[in-house]
Amino acid sequence: MQGLTIAKPNISLTFVAHFRERDMSKITAAITAVGGYVPEYVLTNAELEKMVDTTDEWIMTRTGIKERRILKGEGLGTSDMGTEAVKQLCKKRGIDPLEIDMLICATTTPDFQFPATANIISDKVGAKNAFGYDISAACSGFLYALVTGSKFVESGQYKKVVVVGADKMSSIVDYTDRATCVIFGDGAGAVLLEPSSEGVGILDSILRSDGSGRVYLHQKAGGSVKPASHKTVDAKEHYIFQDGQPVFKFAVTNMADVSAEIMEKNGLKADDVAWLVPHQANKRIIDATARRMGVGNEKVMLNIEKFGNTTSGTIPLCLWEWENQLKKGDNLILAAFGGGFTWGSVWIKWAYDSK
Ligand code: UT7
Numbered sequence: 001m002q003g004l005t006i007a008k009p010n011i012s013l014t015f016v017a018h019f020r021e022r023d024m025s026k027i028t029a030a031i032t033a034v035g036g037y038v039p040e041y042v043l044t045n046a047e048l049e050k051m052v053d054t055t056d057e058w059i060m061t062r063t064g065i066k067e068r069r070i071l072k073g074e075g076l077g078t079s080d081m082g083t084e085a086v087k088q089l090c091k092k093r094g095i096d097p098l099e100i101d102m103l104i105c106a107t108t109t110p111d112f113q114f115p116a117t118a119n120i121i122s123d124k125v126g127a128k129n130a131f132g133y134d135i136s137a138a139c140s141g142f143l144y145a146l147v148t149g150s151k152f153v154e155s156g157q158y159k160k161v162v163v164v165g166a167d168k169m170s171s172i173v174d175y176t177d178r179a180t181c182v183i184f185g186d187g188a189g190a191v192l193l194e195p196s197s198e199g200v201g202i203l204d205s206i207l208r209s210d211g212s213g214r215v216y217l218h219q220k221a222g223g224s225v226k227p228a229s230h231k232t233v234d235a236k237e238h239y240i241f242q243d244g245q246p247v248f249k250f251a252v253t254n255m256a257d258v259s260a261e262i263m264e265k266n267g268l269k270a271d272d273v274a275w276l277v278p279h280q281a282n283k284r285i286i287d288a289t290a291r292r293m294g295v296g297n298e299k300v301m302l303n304i305e306k307f308g309n310t311t312s313g314t315i316p317l318c319l320w321e322w323e324n325q326l327k328k329g330d331n332l333i334l335a336a337f338g339g340g341f342t343w344g345s346v347w348i349k350w351a352y353d354s355k
């Protein structure tokens with residue numbers, strides 16, 4: 001399988017301390033490498049125009065999506081994309097997969113109901129010494145997993161924790177439903193977390209959820225409430241159901257609020273923020289979040305136009321593509337909103353110069 005490639009980062013964790021004073025004795029979890037993978041097949045708006053009653057103009061103006069990647073091939077699933085991302089990450093950091101202590105996979109489209117996709121990725125990359133599990137938090141999954149992984153590093157117990165965000169959304173998209181099939185794409189990103197005592201890494205987070213939002217965004221069948229049957233298949237209940245407008249309203253408000261909140265909590269002004277790394281569900285939601293933070297468009301990472309909404313993949317894939325532009329000490333605000341409802345924000349001080 002082939003994906004995009006980026007330059008090998010030059011990592012040095014010697015920190016030049018001209019940033020806000022922090023407790024340097026504290027162990028933090030720093031991202032020290034990023035990997036990514038998107039499938040080769042490009043599903044364009046033009047192709048979707050032939051499949052459902054839609055137009056390139058509607059999709060672009062309402063969502064900002066021009067194309068998305070789709071994983072084709074019998075027997076390939078989320079773990080195959082996650083595996084590629086983790087292999088690349090290990091190569092870039094120059095580590096043997098046997099050094100990985102823990103691997104967490106955020107996904108809404110696991111390979112199987114069980115076992116965890118994290119375990120399958122660990123097996124496929126040869127991370128024989130890693131334990132791990134999946135995190136299910138829809139589009140906020142990567143943030144939930146990142147924060148979870150960071151706590152294992154901060155505790156001092158684990159030195160190399162890999163966090164994967166991977167989804168084969170095409171496996172639960174109904175390509176006759178124009179309301180959802182134009183939005184989603186497939187892809188995977190992964191980051192390596194390692195301990196740092198230099199005041200860089202994941203410095204703060206706010207994670208929230210509200211399960212009453214489940215009525216607006218869910219998959220109706222295939223779980224324990226409604227196991228798969230001929231009836232559920234005929235009724236197309238194994239696909240994403242989304243009532244777009246209420247989700248949009250909740251997303252706009254909550255993603256913007258939680259991003260502004262983490263800045264206020266940590267005394268960060270718009271000028272202090274080098275990058276906003278938002279979940280890519282809708283360009284209009286991203287614009288509203290940036291406006292609320294007072295952050296200019298030039299500081300917003302965007303991959304929605306070419307990858308669509310890859311759910312758990314959006315944020316790590318942004319980091320993967322922008323890695324070469326990131327500098328040690330850059331303040332990044334990661335923000336997401338998704339099914340559940342789930343939402344949150346994370347403040348990261350970037351740990352290395354890529355070039
Ligand atoms: O990632 C996790 C969380 N998810 C989100 O954050 C998604 C949030 N929601 C959204 O991004 C937007 O609600 C959508 C992009 C899903 C939909 O955009 P919208 O502006 O809210 O459109 P809508 O659902 O209100 O539909 C407006 C019209 C409807 O037609 P009528 O009833 O006005 O005649 C839809 O049937 O647009 C129609 N429509 C389409 N037309 C052309 C819906 N989908 C399409 C389509 N092409 N693909």
